[in-house]
Amino acid sequence: MAFEGLADRLQNTIQRIKGKGKVTEQDVKEMTREVRLALLEADVNFKVVKDFVKRVKERAVGQEVMESLTPGQQVIKVVKEELTNLMGGDESKIAVAKRPPTVIMMVGLQGAGKTTTTGKLANHLRKKHNRKPMLVAADVYRPAAINQLQTLGKQLDLPVYAKGTDANPVDIANEAIAEAKENHYDYVIIDTAGRLHIDGELMGELQQIKDNVQPDEIFLVVDAMTGQDAVNVAESFDEQLEVSGVVLTKLDGDTRGGAALSIKAVTGKPIKFAGMGEKLDQLEAFHPERMASRILGMGDVLTLIEKAQDNVDEKRAKELEEKMRSASFTFDDFLEQMGQVRNMGPLDELLDMIPGANKMKGLKNAQIDEKQISHVEAIIQSMTKKERQEPSLMNASRKRRIAKGSGTSVSEVNRLLKQFEEMKKMMKQMSNMQKGKKGKGMNFPFM
Numbered sequence: 001m002a003f004e005g006l007a008d009r010l011q012n013t014i015q016r017i018k019g020k021g022k023v024t025e026q027d028v029k030e031m032t033r034e035v036r037l038a039l040l041e042a043d044v045n046f047k048v049v050k051d052f053v054k055r056v057k058e059r060a061v062g063q064e065v066m067e068s069l070t071p072g073q074q075v076i077k078v079v080k081e082e083l084t085n086l087m088g089g090d091e092s093k094i095a096v097a098k099r100p101p102t103v104i105m106m107v108g109l110q111g112a113g114k115t116t117t118t119g120k121l122a123n124h125l126r127k128k129h130n131r132k133p134m135l136v137a138a139d140v141y142r143p144a145a146i147n148q149l150q151t152l153g154k155q156l157d158l159p160v161y162a163k164g165t166d167a168n169p170v171d172i173a174n175e176a177i178a179e180a181k182e183n184h185y186d187y188v189i190i191d192t193a194g195r196l197h198i199d200g201e202l203m204g205e206l207q208q209i210k211d212n213v214q215p216d217e218i219f220l221v222v223d224a225m226t227g228q229d230a231v232n233v234a235e236s237f238d239e240q241l242e243v244s245g246v247v248l249t250k251l252d253g254d255t256r257g258g259a260a261l262s263i264k265a266v267t268g269k270p271i272k273f274a275g276m277g278e279k280l281d282q283l284e285a286f287h288p289e290r291m292a293s294r295i296l297g298m299g300d301v302l303t304l305i306e307k308a309q310d311n312v313d314e315k316r317a318k319e320l321e322e323k324m325r326s327a328s329f330t331f332d333d334f335l336e337q338m339g340q341v342r343n344m345g346p347l348d349e350l351l352d353m354i355p356g357a358n359k360m361k362g363l364k365n366a367q368i369d370e371k372q373i374s375h376v377e378a379i380i381q382s383m384t385k386k387e388r389q390e391p392s393l394m395n396a397s398r399k400r401r402i403a404k405g406s407g408t409s410v411s412e413v414n415r416l417l418k419q420f421e422e423m424k425k426m427m428k429q430m431s432n433m434q435k436g437k438k439g440k441g442m443n444f445p446f447m
């Protein structure tokens, strides 16, 4: 998960103050000391940490906490609000030009993820905003860079404007915009070249592109894994180009990532998106409030619901739910439901979005293991059609066959059969209990 270490430490800290009926100055002092250490350890800029802790302290010993009926919870609310502010306060949007196309220019150091994010952003604009984007290959220094963007364009089935390595990036950008106008593309996303370090020549070129095409947005792409350097890079790019927003990439990585949290505080520029993986759909709109909630272990139900809406066929989900209630739920249905959930993303990432689930993850035995789940899939896939509909058919020889076919063991097959029966029983009980007030939501029994 993004900011895992920070999340662990902060959650431990706030856990201790949560239930307190009275919060003394000493409590606040202890808590803020730990918060300070957690942030520093996560590589958040020390000045940013200092300001952050000062604000939390002021508010936590102030009236809003002391006069609250639940001071412990109120302190946590303060921490959450300040963490949200640190990451940017209100959620940010993408500009829309008065006259299309809206032009977005991607800038950043080498390897930060500009080209990948160009593809992801185009995909996002089309899928979530119903837009028609065009990609522009303005990194003319390496033929491979152009090929990379063209490959992404093919995968997405979106046009890529390219003119090889001899053309000048300013001309390419201008011509691409003219072509987009003519063909009614409403977004133009320009992928530019990167360098290993901030370098005058590159900045000059980016400046030229900017002056010529007057982009509506300049997104600075920053690798969240680069630590404190990320902050300096962001500062220089912003000084020279006045970027309009930041895209943090590789937030799926294991590193501390805290430096990234300083970017907003240092540059004042909002984080607009977060890259959560290499795949083209692994870009999330960055919502500071939701991220703060995730970091503090309060879950992120909104994102979870959005993911479900994007990836789960709602009609089928309703049908499956009906089946579960009526106990006609088969292994085929189970398999389908598992597939729908898996489409939503890696399970441990999903768990971070469920309030309180991180505690569950902490218990060793409750750990949800991707490998275990693929075993379950393999077992079901090794059943015949009939067996999937009527698990009662299962006898010793069938079980042996299934275990062999799925590369598992008879005891694993037995366990799944037992779990499935128990699940069905439970679903039936629950639906009896809920009779009359049918829930609208979707049920994922194994989550």
Ligand SMILES: Nc1nc2c(ncn2[C@@H]2O[C@H](COP(=O)(O)OP(=O)(O)OP(=O)(O)O)[C@@H](O)[C@H]2O)c(=O)[nH]1
Pocket: 108, 109, 110, 111, 112, 113, 114, 115, 116, 117, 139, 145, 193, 194, 195, 221, 248, 249, 250, 251, 252, 253, 274, 275, 276, 277, 278
């Ligand atoms: N895990 C992970 N990998 C990412 C993410 N974004 C980009 N990458 C990977 O980072 C590497 C570099 O990405 P590019 O998009 O080529 O970076 P770039 O900024 O265009 O690099 P240059 O063109 O060389 O300046 C690729 O292997 C990407 O797959 C992300 O959010 N998560």
Ligand SMILES: [Mg+2]
Pocket: 114, 115, 116, 139, 145, 191, 192, 194
């Ligand atoms: Mg590139």
